[in-house]
Amino acid sequence: xxxxxxxxxxxxxxxxxxxxxxxxxxxxxxxxxxxxxxxxxxxxxxxxxxxxxxxxxxxxxxxxxxxxxxxxxxxxxxxxxxxxxxxxxxxxxxxxxxxxxxxxxxxxxxxxxxxxxxxxxxxxxxxxxxxxxxxxxxxxxxxxxxxxxxxxxxxxxxxxxxxxxxxxxxxxxxxxxxxxxxxxxxxxxxxxxxxxxxxxxxxxxxxxxxxxxxxxxxxxxxxxxxxxxxxxxxxxxxxxxxxxxxxxxxxxxxxxxxxxxxxxxxxxxxxxxxxxxxxxxxxxxxxxxxxxxxxxxxxxxxxxxx
Amino acid sequence: xxxxxxxxxxxxxxxxxxxxxxxxxxxxxxxxxxxxxxxxxxxxxxxxxxxxxxxxxxxxxxxxxxxxxxxxxxxxxxxxxxxxxxxxxxxxxxxxxxxxxxxxxxxxxxxxxxxxxxxxxxxxxxxxxxxxxxxxxxxxxxxxxxxxxxxxxxxxxxxxxxxxxxxxxxxxxxxxxxxxxxxxxxxxxxxxxxxxxxxxxxxxxxxxxxxxxxxxxxxxxxxxxxxxxxxxxxxxxxxxxxxxxxxxxxxxxxxxxxxxxxxxxxxxxxxxxxxxxxxxxxxxxxxxxxxxxxxxxxxxxxxxxx
Numbered sequence: 001x002x003x004x005x006x007x008x009x010x011x012x013x014x015x016x017x018x019x020x021x022x023x024x025x026x027x028x029x030x031x032x033x034x035x036x037x038x039x040x041x042x043x044x045x046x047x048x049x050x051x052x053x054x055x056x057x058x059x060x061x062x063x064x065x066x067x068x069x070x071x072x073x074x075x076x077x078x079x080x081x082x083x084x085x086x087x088x089x090x091x092x093x094x095x096x097x098x099x100x101x102x103x104x105x106x107x108x109x110x111x112x113x114x115x116x117x118x119x120x121x122x123x124x125x126x127x128x129x130x131x132x133x134x135x136x137x138x139x140x141x142x143x144x145x146x147x148x149x150x151x152x153x154x155x156x157x158x159x160x161x162x163x164x165x166x167x168x169x170x171x172x173x174x175x176x177x178x179x180x181x182x183x184x185x186x187x188x189x190x191x192x193x194x195x196x197x198x199x200x201x202x203x204x205x206x207x208x209x210x211x212x213x214x215x216x217x218x219x220x221x222x223x224x225x226x227x228x229x230x231x232x233x234x235x236x237x238x239x240x241x242x243x244x245x246x247x248x249x250x251x252x253x254x255x256x257x258x259x260x261x262x263x264x265x266x267x268x269x270x271x272x273x274x275x276x277x278x279x280x281x282x283x284x285x286x287x288x289x290x291x292x293x294x295x296x297x298x299x300x301x302x303x304x305x306x
Numbered sequence: 307x308x309x310x311x312x313x314x315x316x317x318x319x320x321x322x323x324x325x326x327x328x329x330x331x332x333x334x335x336x337x338x339x340x341x342x343x344x345x346x347x348x349x350x351x352x353x354x355x356x357x358x359x360x361x362x363x364x365x366x367x368x369x370x371x372x373x374x375x376x377x378x379x380x381x382x383x384x385x386x387x388x389x390x391x392x393x394x395x396x397x398x399x400x401x402x403x404x405x406x407x408x409x410x411x412x413x414x415x416x417x418x419x420x421x422x423x424x425x426x427x428x429x430x431x432x433x434x435x436x437x438x439x440x441x442x443x444x445x446x447x448x449x450x451x452x453x454x455x456x457x458x459x460x461x462x463x464x465x466x467x468x469x470x471x472x473x474x475x476x477x478x479x480x481x482x483x484x485x486x487x488x489x490x491x492x493x494x495x496x497x498x499x500x501x502x503x504x505x506x507x508x509x510x511x512x513x514x515x516x517x518x519x520x521x522x523x524x525x526x527x528x529x530x531x532x533x534x535x536x537x538x539x540x541x542x543x544x545x546x547x548x549x550x551x552x553x554x555x556x557x558x559x560x561x562x563x564x565x566x567x568x569x570x571x572x573x574x575x576x577x578x579x580x581x582x583x584x585x586x587x588x589x590x591x592x593x594x595x596x597x598x599x600x601x602x603x604x605x606x607x608x609x610x611x612x
Contacts, residue, residue, distance in 0.1 A: 272421055
């Protein structure tokens with residue numbers, strides 16, 4: 001198999017890949033370097049910017065391997081014009097994120113943090129605890145991609161009535177009882193709403209003022225997708241009414257003042273972005289990262305995004 | 307429809323039933339009393355003892371309505387010998403308890419309490435968080451009654467490989483991919499073990515010393531069923547090895563010293579018994595309680611336990 005001469009690693013460090021993975025990568029190249037060199041023919045990147053200037057500084061570059069799904073940091077068009085292949089890692093954390101959605105919902109419904117606290121005080125009376133079930137509730141999914149679909153299947157396991165809205169209809173999912181609805185109707189009638197659209201110009205502000213106001217009383221909205229998709233001032237106004245719950249896990253991508261604003265509401269529950277951190281997701285990610293490189297070197301690149 | 311002359315309520319108070327339910331009950335009897343009267347022909351009971359002495363003190367008694375599933379507090383045989391019909395409320399909280407099992411598992415897997423704490427400190431780095439998925443793991447269920455079966459179906463929604471052991475084989479469940487195994491093999495090979503047997507002489511100590519020692523490394527055991535089924539000294543020894551996690555929610559039924567002993571282990575997570583508290587379960591319970599009375603008065607009793 002062909003090999004690279006020099007791999008330049010940017011945006012991450014040795015710790016982001018397991019030793020065995022580095023061993024494999026070293027066999028696929030003459031050298032792996034972490035400091036800029038002009039003669040690298042392969043570039044690794046994670047969340048760092050790969051712009052015209054960086055691409056121009058590497059005239060021998062043939063391949064960019066992304067250790068991530070999102071490609072927003074890369075100038076894909078310019079890379080293509082220079083005949084550089086860019087590959088990403090789609091769907092490595094599908095299950096990890098899908099299970100996370102139910103962890104967040106159930107923690108809220110069952111008030112587990114409070115429950116643990118009362119138990120630690122040896123109060124086992126259960127006084128004051130009540131909840132509602134997922135069974136027979138309407139579970140609305142916005143964006144039926146890989147994650148949205150798995151969330152739908154798990155919700156069906158719980159016996160929820162599952163509906164979705166997505167840019168494109170999904171006949172296979174519909175055959176399995178996942179019902180298509182207009183987004184306006186979905187938002188207005190669901191007991192649970194889970195956002196699984198990618199952040200693009202089309203989905204920005206998809207939960208706008210009108211839709212946020214139309215949410216059902218006692219609705220639980222989960223957003224593990226990205227807060228650019230939500231009108232934050234409108235959300236804050238609705239949260240102040242105390243008749244919905246909003247759960248999110250990407251505060252790191254929000255303006256600090258917005259995070260602080262939302263966290264003041266007891267009905268807004270904020271987590272760090274740890275939906276994708278399962279051991280299985282980490283293994284998937286590394287194995288796809290390496291096979292992307294191998295496939296490119298064999299002349300049969302996969303997961304090409306440009 | 308026939309009516310009772312006097313209903314004597316023991317073991318619970320007015321607050322345990324909604325006002326509308328009391329209204330219905332009042333229509334089914336001449337009088338509802340909370341203090342012992344010798345001429346009651348109907349007795350309500352919850353977790354309180356109904357023994358020979360109590361039964362003998364009520365010579366006109368025809369019916370005992372239990373506001374609970376468990377019948378261990380009632381002298382069923384003696385009631386039968388006096389031609390008293392005893393009815394219970396089976397399965398009212400099936401879904402509430404089944405969903406609870408996954409709340410407990412996911413809270414543990416995702417360390418949600420810690421995650422919330424770091425978020426409150428505005429630490430959104432996610433550093434140190436890792437987890438494992440339910441997908442493709444072996445999920446072993448001991449006791450495939452109503453709750454065990456629903457736990458199995460939800461686990462299948464998560465993509466787990468589900469096996470069960472139960473006193474009787476369940477052909478319908480097996481057709482749906484829920485695999486039968488010997489209890490010894492189930493305990494030894496499952497990543498998740500969930501106990502759903504009723505506490506009887508047969509199930510007492512069902513998780514005995516040998517089985518507890520055979521649990522797989524990193525196994526997560528959930529017991530929302532009753533700690534009489536677990537050998538507590540053996541469990542404590544195994545917990546000390548720090549290679550399994552045990553989650554329970556009925557410390558109120560255990561000796562205080564045992565609860566304190568187990569709670570000292572960070573890998574033993576203790577909750578109050580609040581699995582059954584959903585609004586839906588409460589509604590089911592009350593509606594079955596009333597229809598039990600109505601059916602008895604119509605001469606077609608259901609949910610008879612003696």
